[in-house]
Amino acid sequence: MLEAICFGSLVIALIALPSLLLITITLCWCSLVFGASIMQDKDLSEYNPSLSNTSKNLPCSHHLCKLGTNCKGPKEPCPYIVDYNSENTSTSGFLVEDKLHLASASNHATKNHVQASVILGCGRIQSGSYLDGAAPDGVMGLGLGDISVPSLLAKAGLIQNSFSICFDENDSGRILFGDEVFATQQSTPFLPFAGKSDDYFVGLEHYCVGSFCLKLTQFQALVDSGTSFTYLPTEVYEKIVFEFDKQVNATRIHLQDSPFEYCYNASSQELHSIPSMRLMFATNRSYPIHNPLLTDSENQAFSKFCLTLLPMDGEYGIIGQNFMKGYRLVFDRENLKLGWSKSNCQDINGNQAHLKPPSNDGSPNPLPTTEQQSIPNTRAVPPAVAKRASSNSSVAVPQQIPSWLGLMISLVLLVFCLPVT
Structure with missing residues (x-):
């Protein structure tokens, strides 16, 4: 059995294999082709809690309701508010509890089904990039907050407290809940940022262009698959693009409709001589960038291409989805480290992941109790703090570019839905 659901720019097929929770992602194709926004037609449907016999409002009295103090009564639906980096972008609504259905499938095991209770942010009011087409059917939160999907799955005892994500060169890929860093992977620790360990920050020491590695002032970067492109602090960005040029x-x-400053017209022969790029993390681990370019081939002889780096104000950068292609990235939340290895996303068998079977009575896994809320080495974050920059930050992405691929910025599983009844 294969059950598909759609959140945000993702069509997600959910499979629970005997050794892992696997989500195969097929992205609704939406990319910037030098100013033109292209999106395939998708039959997106709103989630209606009243049509689900397992749906129920999360009450304000629930221990996972972070904004319960704003309620008039303990039985009212729990509200949420999430503000994002992109200018004037936010969502608000109510939290709903429902079941995530996972079908186990294997050639060597009897199929069974796992149901996990998750919390949905049922969006009622959207603004900013959401109104311009970003995440048209919602986003999936993979953060460290109490009500993110991996947090709830781990607290329910279904998986190890980790997950991996993989994007291939065709903008599709998969997520494995419970996947762990294995011996042949390189890794670097997650670092606290501003004294907090709320997000997936890593330390960068060098950025290499070709054989030349720039000795940069050490800075931190947020690893965020929910951001389409990669951003660097302005001072660092200027050094790198100068060396690349x-x-x-x-x-x-100059391409008028492109947000990228460094674009070129090259012959097919010149394309083969473009300098490579790689990141050097604080642990002296090398992370080659498979394809830092956005290319548009006019004909067989010439192509236009842009370096897909963008500057941003502030002291940290963002490693976006374009720099994640070709890798199996493991977010080990238990040991607070990021692991990576080359992958085409089809060679992942999940041997390192561990799915714990449902209880003998086959009952769905409930939401964790208050005693189960604490995950070692993690810190709970309310949804309202998802915004990390001022509203006029240069991280705001032009309208033509999808601001998110909808996987990690949000701290909740968010769907745009019909009114809660």
């Missing part, structure tokens, strides 16, 4: 053997051009 010096090494590249192509004619620089």
Whole structure:
């Protein structure tokens, strides 16, 4: 059995294999082709809690209701508010509890079904990039907050407290809940940022262009698959693009509708001589970038391409989805480290993941009790703090680019839905 659901720009097929929870992701294709926004038609349907016989409002009295103090009474639906980096972008509504259905499938095991209770942010009011087409059917939160999907699955005893994500070159891929860092992977620790361990920050020491590694002032970067492109602090960005422009053997051009400053017109031969790029983390671990370019081939002889780096104000950067392609990235939340290894996303068998079977009575896994809320080495974060920058931050993405692929920025599983009854 394969059950597909759609959240945000993702069509998600959920499979629970005997050794893992696997989510296969097929992205609704939406990319910037030098100013043109292209999205395939998808039959997106709103989630209606009243049509689900397992849906129920999360009451204000529930221990997972972070904004319960704003309620008039303990039985009212729990509200949520999430503000994002992108300018004037927010969502608000009510929290709903429902079942996530996972079908186990294997050639060597009897199929069974696992139901896990998750919390949905049922969006009632959206603003900013949401109104411009970003995440048209919602987003999936993979953060460290109490009500993110991996947090709830781990607290219910279904998985180890970790997950992996993989994007291939065709903008599809998979998520494995319970996947763990294995011996052949490189890794680097997650670091606290501003004294808090709320997000997936890593330390960067060098950025290499070709064989030349720039000795940068050490800065931290947020690993965020929910951001389409990669952002660097302005001062660091200027050093890198200057070095790239010096090494590249192509004619620089200006593309009016592109947000990228460094675009070129190159022959097919010149494309093969574009300098490589790699990140060097604080643990001296090398992370080659498989494809830092956005390319548009006009004909067989010439192509336009842009370096998909963007500057941002502030002291940290963001490693976005475009720098994650070609890797199996493991977010080990238990040991607070990021692991990576090359992958085409089809070679993942989940041997490192561990799915714990449902109880003997086959009953669905309930939401964790108050005593089960604490996960070692993690810190609970209310949804309202998802915003990390001021509303005029340069991290805001132009309208033509999808602001998120909808996987990690949010701290809740958010769907846009019909009114809660």
